[in-house]
Amino acid sequence: MATNTEQIFTFIDAYAANDQDGIYLEAVIQACNEWLSGEAKPDISESVTKEDIRRGIQLAVLKGMKQQVQPNHQMTPDAIGMLIGHLATKLMQAKDEVQVLDPAAGTGNLLFTVMNAFGQKASASSVEIDELLVRLAAVSADLIEQPVQFFVQDALRPLLIDPVDLVICDVPVGYYPDDDNGLNFEMMPAEGHAYAHHLFIEQSMKHLKEGGYGIFLAPATLFESDQASIFHQYVKKNVRIRAVLQLPESLFKNRAHEKSILILQKPTENMKVTPDVLLSKVPNMSNKQAMSSFLQKVDEWANDM
Numbered sequence: 315m316a317t318n319t320e321q322i323f324t325f326i327d328a329y330a331a332n333d334q335d336g337i338y339l340e341a342v343i344q345a346c347n348e349w350l351s352g353e354a355k356p357d358i359s360e361s362v363t364k365e366d367i368r369r370g371i372q373l374a375v376l377k378g379m380k381q382q383v384q385p386n387h388q389m390t391p392d393a394i395g396m397l398i399g400h401l402a403t404k405l406m407q408a409k410d411e412v413q414v415l416d417p418a419a420g421t422g423n424l425l426f427t428v429m430n431a432f433g434q435k436a437s438a439s440s441v442e443i444d445e446l447l448v449r450l451a452a453v454s455a456d457l458i459e460q461p462v463q464f465f466v467q468d469a470l471r472p473l474l475i476d477p478v479d480l481v482i483c484d485v486p487v488g489y490y491p492d493d494d495n496g497l498n499f500e501m502m503p504a505e506g507h508a509y510a511h512h513l514f515i516e517q518s519m520k521h522l523k524e525g526g527y528g529i530f531l532a533p534a535t536l537f538e539s540d541q542a543s544i545f546h547q548y549v550k551k552n553v554r555i556r557a558v559l560q561l562p563e564s565l566f567k568n569r570a571h572e573k574s575i576l577i578l579q580k581p582t583e584n585m586k587v588t589p590d591v592l593l594s595k596v597p598n599m600s601n602k603q604a605m606s607s608f609l610q611k612v613d614e615w616a617n618d619m
Contacts, residue, residue, distance in 0.1 A: 318362045322370025325349070325356030327377065338378035339446060346371065346453040364430045364458040368423070371454050375421050390424040390484045390531060391565060393599045398424065398482055398529055398575065399431030400609065401557075404616035405527050405577075406432070406480060413478040414438040417469035417518055418486050422451030422462070424531075428482050429460045437461040439478065441469040470495060470513050473521060481518040484531040485511040501541075501548050509541055512548075515578070519553055522580040527556070534560065534572040554579045556619065557592035564598065 316324065329348070330341035348354045358366070369392075376389060390398075406412045412435055416425040419440035429436045440462050442448045448466050455462040465473065470490065489507035496502040501512040511532055518528045536545060549555060557577035566572045575596075592615045597604035 318356075318358045318366035319369045319373070321356045321358050322367060323373040325354075326371065326374040329354075330374070330378075338381050339375065339450065342371070342374045342378055343449050343453050345374075346457055350453070350456055364426075364460070367458045368426050368430060368454065371450075371457070372421075372423055375423075375450060389421065390427075392427070394531060394561065394565065394575075395424050395427035396431075397596065397599075398531070399428045401529055401575070401577065401612065401616070402428050402480060402482060402527075403431050404613055405529075405619065407616070409479060410435060412436045412480055413476075415441070415475060415478045415481045415518070415521055416483055417441045417473070417481065417514060417521075418483050419451060420444075420447050420484075422454055424482060424484055425451075425462070426454060426458060426460060429462075430458070439463045439465065439475045441465045441467060441473065441475075443468050468492075468495075470499075470510075470517055473517070475521055477521055477523040477526070479523055479526050481522055481526070481528040481530075483514060483518055483528070485514040487511050487533055500552070501544050503541055503544055509539070511536070512541065512545055515576075516548060516552075519578060519580055524580055524582040525585070526580050528553075528576075528578045528580075530576045530578070531573050532576045534574045536574070536576065549578070554581055554585070555591050557594075557615070559592070560595045562596055562598050 326342055326345040329345035330338050333341035412432060414428065414436050416438065419425050419442045422440055425438055425440055429438060440451060442451065445466055448464050452464055488510050490496055490510040490513050491507060493507060496508040496513065499508065499513050499516050501516050502508045515530055522528060556579050559575040561573055561575065563572060594611065597608050599605055
């Protein structure tokens with residue numbers, strides 16, 4: 315018997331196959347809207363979960379993205395999303411309510427993975443410049459009943475968002491082409507373009523409350539690039555590094571695309587003595603015993619924060 319996730323994907327995929335316009339991702343949105351309105355719905359059980367729905371929509375979106383190849387529209391792998399969700403819940407465990415920001419949300423898949431990990435205690439702001447991706451994210455948020463406010467804009471422009479407890483972001487990698495706007499950031503180099511991933515981290519930290527955390531999926535070469543000195547200087551002056559977690563090479567197609575999870579904290583005036591930075595290599599995620607030991611280490615570290 316098909317799972318709820320499979321039934322949701324089959325429902326959306328069948329709708330898209332019958333769509334006359336032939337634009338798969340547009341058909342995904344239409345199928346979800348029909349589900350929301352009650353005009354049609356997948357054959358799912360009453361025990362369907364928010365994660366079932368997220369994964370079912372994700373499968374359809376992934377199929378659509380393969381047909382409409384755009385290099386900047388890559389979803390964060392689920393295994394990484396689940397790990398970031400675990401880290402987020404541990405860092406926010408003392409809070410009854412959590413405000414989250416994702417400044418490069420795409421279809422919202424990473425954001426929704428983290429919000430689902432929180433259960434009912436998270437609300438969020440999502441920033442994305444691509445209108446199609448925002449529409450996909452918005453209909454997904456409605457179906458999984460997660461409270462998200464959407465902003466369609468360049469996230470490196472001024473954001474009308476109140477400070478949040480937590481930022482999560484799979485940061486866009488590459489050069490930021492708008493040098494004029496780049497001058498508003500400390501990590502704008504004296505010559506040449508700034509790295510977009512540097513500016514996204516800086517913008518994110520600006521929108522955190524004091525003591526808040528940023529969890530970033532960032533290039534593994536962040537501390538070794540030709541602009542690493544600029545990044546070091548910014549970090550030393552403005553934030554506290556709490557963890558650097560090297561992800562398994564098997565998750566990436568080649569070494570140039572490898573990423574690490576970077577956790578930063580916005581300091582407070584009376585912040586206690588800086589705890590040790592957690593430097594660790596994430597084991598192969600299919601090795602249950604190794605992952606269990608790793609997560610135990612992470613939990614002990616989070617409890618000491």
